[in-house]
Amino acid sequence: MWSRSLVVAALWEVIASTVAADAGDRYTSRWDTTFPAPSTWTKSHGPTYTAPPSAPTYGPTKEYTKEYTKEYTKSYAPHTYTKGYTEEYTKSYAPHTYTKPHKPYPTLPSLEDALINAGCSKFLAFIKSDDDTWALYNSPRVRTVFAPDDVSFPSNTTLARLLRRELTPEQQQQADLSAETQLTDLSKLRIVPGTIVETNDNSANLLGSPQVVVSSPNTTTGAVKIASGLGNEVDLKTTDIQYTGGLIHTTSGLLTNPLLLSTTLLTNPSLSTFNSLLNSLGSSNLTSRQTSGSAKLDFTPRITVFIPTNEAFNSVGGVPPSQAAAVLDGHTIVSSSLAEPVGYLPALQNGQVLKTEGGGTVAISVRDGETYVGGAKIVKANIILPNGVAHVVNKVLAQPVQTGAAIPGTVPAAGRAALVAAGVVAMALPSW
Ligand SMILES: *[C@@H]1O[C@H](CO)[C@@H](O)[C@H](O)[C@H]1NC(C)=O
Ligand SMILES: *[C@@H]1O[C@H](CO)[C@@H](O)[C@H](O)[C@H]1NC(C)=O
Numbered sequence: 001m002w003s004r005s006l007v008v009a010a011l012w013e014v015i016a017s018t019v020a021a022d023a024g025d026r027y028t029s030r031w032d033t034t035f036p037a038p039s040t041w042t043k044s045h046g047p048t049y050t051a052p053p054s055a056p057t058y059g060p061t062k063e064y065t066k067e068y069t070k071e072y073t074k075s076y077a078p079h080t081y082t083k084g085y086t087e088e089y090t091k092s093y094a095p096h097t098y099t100k101p102h103k104p105y106p107t108l109p110s111l112e113d114a115l116i117n118a119g120c121s122k123f124l125a126f127i128k129s130d131d132d133t134w135a136l137y138n139s140p141r142v143r144t145v146f147a148p149d150d151v152s153f154p155s156n157t158t159l160a161r162l163l164r165r166e167l168t169p170e171q172q173q174q175a176d177l178s179a180e181t182q183l184t185d186l187s188k189l190r191i192v193p194g195t196i197v198e199t200n201d202n203s204a205n206l207l208g209s210p211q212v213v214v215s216s217p218n219t220t221t222g223a224v225k226i227a228s229g230l231g232n233e234v235d236l237k238t239t240d241i242q243y244t245g246g247l248i249h250t251t252s253g254l255l256t257n258p259l260l261l262s263t264t265l266l267t268n269p270s271l272s273t274f275n276s277l278l279n280s281l282g283s284s285n286l287t288s289r290q291t292s293g294s295a296k297l298d299f300t301p302r303i304t305v306f307i308p309t310n311e312a313f314n315s316v317g318g319v320p321p322s323q324a325a326a327v328l329d330g331h332t333i334v335s336s337s338l339a340e341p342v343g344y345l346p347a348l349q350n351g352q353v354l355k356t357e358g359g360g361t362v363a364i365s366v367r368d369g370e371t372y373v374g375g376a377k378i379v380k381a382n383i384i385l386p387n388g389v390a391h392v393v394n395k396v397l398a399q400p401v402q403t404g405a406a407i408p409g410t411v412p413a414a415g416r417a418a419l420v421a422a423g424v425v426a427m428a429l430p431s432w
């Protein structure tokens with residue numbers, strides 16, 4: 001049973017919206033599309049409005065955004081309402097004043113208010129300091145925000161540097177990485193072994209698809225980390241904070257811009273052997289694709305690179321220079337169209353077989369929550385690159401022939417057999 005008061009309450013909501021809009025703000029609200037038709041009207045009220053005793057319940061709602069420019073008047077002449085109701089009804093009001101706005105359902109806070117409430121004022125200042133960035137964050141292109149809280153934000157000195165009139169391109173990119181295009185709540189980020197999250201960083205070299213970051217859930221604790229450039233990870237702290245445009249998750253730090261593989265390798269001494277292999281090829285012809293040296297791995301779009309640790313290379317006795325190109329190719333996958341997913345960890349499925357640039361294949365297997373590629377375990381996943389992703393593995397996939405036998409042109413048949421028998425990669429054998 002719907003009382004007249006409730007209808008007045010609903011009406012007031014619209015009026016209240018108009019009041020808010022008088023300040024020049026964009027007002028976002030919800031409109032009940034299934035407002036039930038009243039059958040009879042049993043209540044009247046005096047000149048002073050009082051809120052109904054209990055909040056009405058509302059059916060499914062849809063969101064809309066509207067700019068209000070109209071003034072409203074507080075008095076009503078007798079008139080007929082039809083909009084929003086399935087039955088027409090008539091009521092009359094003497095001119096009167098409402099003393100208390102009734103808010104039957106809460107309005108979500110703006111991004112700005114939500115960030116302040118969540119203790120992310122420094123991040124707010126960061127994204128507000130650049131007009132383009134702030135406009136992006138307030139557009140429908142952003143549905144989820146990863147926001148470092150104030151204790152996690154870079155120190156005051158850094159902040160002061162960040163808060164120049166405009167952000168540098170690197171800082172803009174960093175802000176774009178934190179602005180996700182889809183509504184991605186904690187339950188999605190917790191999906192094992194992780195979730196690929198599309199960002200608003202469109203500078204990636206991925207055949208036109210945007211840069212991503214990847215979540216990494218801890219199956220024991222339920223805690224979630226987000227991996228970005230250099231394989232750096234931040235922790236999610238407070239999650240699923242609603243604001244008008246979507247969700248905020250607070251984090252333990254800013255996300256890291258992806259850097260070229262050759263630069264990324266320099267930041268990790270335990271991967272220096274792979275880096276030396278790359279450097280040993282310099283600008284010479286590295287691969288079957290006729291691109292050169294690190295340029296191939298740095299600039300070919302949509303690559304997946306498996307990087308054996310120094311330890312793994314040591315255990316196979318190192319790689320002779322003549323085999324460097326072949327070994328690198330045996331650890332590289334190129335997804336040459338958008339239809340072939342880049343091998344971020346969540347995209348590597350048990351039983352999947354990937355074709356390497358060496359012409360061979362590697363099989364993916366998932367056991368006890370760990371992912372293996374050609375029998376090598378991924379020990380550090382999701383080092384995001386501008387052109388794809390790298391994972392650190394604990395074994396060499398494309399095993400080189402032992403150094404003693406590896407003089408170009410003189411490789412004994414047994415050496416070749418050993419390479420193939422490694423079983424993980426049937427590489428197209430180079431002509432050594
Ligand atoms: C950092 O800045 C805040 C306000 O901007 C200030 O209250 C605080 O004292 C500063 N901390 C340091 C260590 O300077
Ligand atoms: C999960 O969290 C526990 C407790 O912090 C930690 O010991 C463990 O190493 C984590 N697991 C992974 C896979 O990071």
Ligand SMILES: CC(=O)N[C@H]1CO[C@H](CO)[C@@H](O)[C@@H]1O
Pocket residue numbers: 281284285286325
């Ligand atoms: C390092 C390497 O593989 N260099 C080769 C580049 O290609 C020329 C011929 O095209 C070879 O002679 C080099 O050995």
